[in-house]
Amino acid sequence: MKKILFAIIIVVIIILSLFVISKTNNQQKHNSQKIKIVTTIFPLFDFVRSIGQDKVEVSLLLPPGVEAHAFEPRPSDLVKINEADIFIYTGKFMEPWVDDIIKGVSNKKLKIIDSSLGINMIASTINEGDKIPGLVDPHIWLDFDNDKIIADAILAALSEKDFVNADFYRNKELEYKNKLVKLDNRYQATLSDCKKKEIVYGGHYAFGYLAHRYGLKYLAAQGVSPDSEPTAKDLILLVAQIKENNIKYVFYEELASPKIAEILAGETGTEMLLLNAAHNITKNDFDNNLSFLDIMEGNLINLKIGLECNK
Numbered sequence: 001m002k003k004i005l006f007a008i009i010i011v012v013i014i015i016l017s018l019f020v021i022s023k024t025n026n027q028q029k030h031n032s033q034k035i036k037i038v039t040t041i042f043p044l045f046d047f048v049r050s051i052g053q054d055k056v057e058v059s060l061l062l063p064p065g066v067e068a069h070a071f072e073p074r075p076s077d078l079v080k081i082n083e084a085d086i087f088i089y090t091g092k093f094m095e096p097w098v099d100d101i102i103k104g105v106s107n108k109k110l111k112i113i114d115s116s117l118g119i120n121m122i123a124s125t126i127n128e129g130d131k132i133p134g135l136v137d138p139h140i141w142l143d144f145d146n147d148k149i150i151a152d153a154i155l156a157a158l159s160e161k162d163f164v165n166a167d168f169y170r171n172k173e174l175e176y177k178n179k180l181v182k183l184d185n186r187y188q189a190t191l192s193d194c195k196k197k198e199i200v201y202g203g204h205y206a207f208g209y210l211a212h213r214y215g216l217k218y219l220a221a222q223g224v225s226p227d228s229e230p231t232a233k234d235l236i237l238l239v240a241q242i243k244e245n246n247i248k249y250v251f252y253e254e255l256a257s258p259k260i261a262e263i264l265a266g267e268t269g270t271e272m273l274l275l276n277a278a279h280n281i282t283k284n285d286f287d288n289n290l291s292f293l294d295i296m297e298g299n300l301i302n303l304k305i306g307l308e309c310n311k
Contacts, residue, residue: 035161038081040089040098041068042280043141044115044150046292048088051154051172055165064286067255068279069204073097082107086157091116094138111157115150116140122212124205139277141292143209144184148177179293187214187300195308198245199275200238202261203253206277216307221260230260235267242268249306251275255282273302 034057039045045060052058059080062071081087082105089095091114102112121136140146155173159166191214199211204222211218219238221230230238242250247270252261254276265272278295303309 035086035158036084037086037088038084039087040095041141043147043278043292044088044090047147047151047154047176050176050291051151051169052158053168053172055162055168056158060286062280064281064283065255066280068094073101077101078104081105082110084110085161086111086113088113088115088154088157090140091138093121093136111161113153113157115153117153118149119146122208124208137205137208139206139209139279142207142277143213144180144187145213146209147180151176151180183293183296183300190300190304190309190311191216191307193310194304195310196245196247197307198241198247199251199303199307200242200247200249200264201251201253201275202258202264202272203251203256203275206253206279207275221264235260235263238264239267242270248308249273251302251306253277255280273306275299275302275306 034055035052037048037052037056037058038061039048039058040061042060042062045058048056048058061073061077061080062068078101081101084107087105087110089098089112092098093116105112116138119140121140124135124137141150151173155169158169162169197215198217198219199207201207201218201220203220205220207218207220210216219241221234221238241247242264247268249272250261250264250268250270251273252258252275254274258272261272264270276295276299278292281290281295304311
């Protein structure tokens with residue numbers, strides 16, 4: 001009797017072991033079938049995970065907490081891109097190093113997407129009307145219509161790589177576009193009824209698209225790179241404009257020193273508010289699944305305060 005019971009136990013153990021092995025193999029097979037995608041900055045990463053959901057394995061090239069303009073790819077990043085199915089970047093103005101990366105890629109099946117294609121790029125300026133010759137604003141994701149164009153490019157790439165699930169991706173993209181439209185409508189309604197129309201930004205030039213979309217004036221202390229230092233003349237001009245227009249709030253940027261905004265606020269007696277361009281997020285925010293839409297919701301709250309909006 002004991003032998004029979006022992007044999008039954010052994011058989012049960014073997015069956016359970018086979019079940020676990022089978023389940024593990026199936027899970028590994030499932031994971032291996034996921035489309036591997038590498039993106040350069042956080043908005044692209046978030047667009048992909050929103051459209052691809054659990055059918056994609058998306059990674060962010062930019063480490064959490066690192067300022068995007070200061071990023072330089074490592075040899076391991078080239079390996080990661082070379083092993084991917086799709087590589088998505090913002091454009092040559094945001095990632096000037098990308099041409100060298102692409103030249104080093106040996107994976108002939110890699111789909112490379114320049115997400116700026118099809119987007120009307122606007123000129124970059126430091127102060128209002130002071131355009132920088134030959135330089136465009138690379139922060140294309142700060143216009144919700146541009147985000148729809150980027151989403152279309154992502155949908156096309158996913159459908160090409162995985163046509164079996166094309167309808168799934170199409171439905172998820174439509175859901176995401178609807179969210180963009182709703183948030184855009186809220187921006188339009190809120191920012192159309194404000195006492196102030198000037199965004200004074202104590203950081204690098206990042207919100208040109210947003211300002212253009214909603215009919216705002218945008219005054220930035222620096223050029224498109226956070227490393228560019230404003231001159232004394234630039235700061236004097238901004239201080240004068242803040243006082244002349246009775247502006248009560250100065251905005252500062254994420255993941256960079258707020259020292260310029262602090263100088264402007266100190267000279268003018270204004271308060272400071274965060275205006276997040278969403279290039280990247282902190283590790284804590286990344287671990288907590290903060291989304292691009294979450295960031296833009298927060299920006300609208302601070303713009304409403306800073307521009308003294310009624311809605």
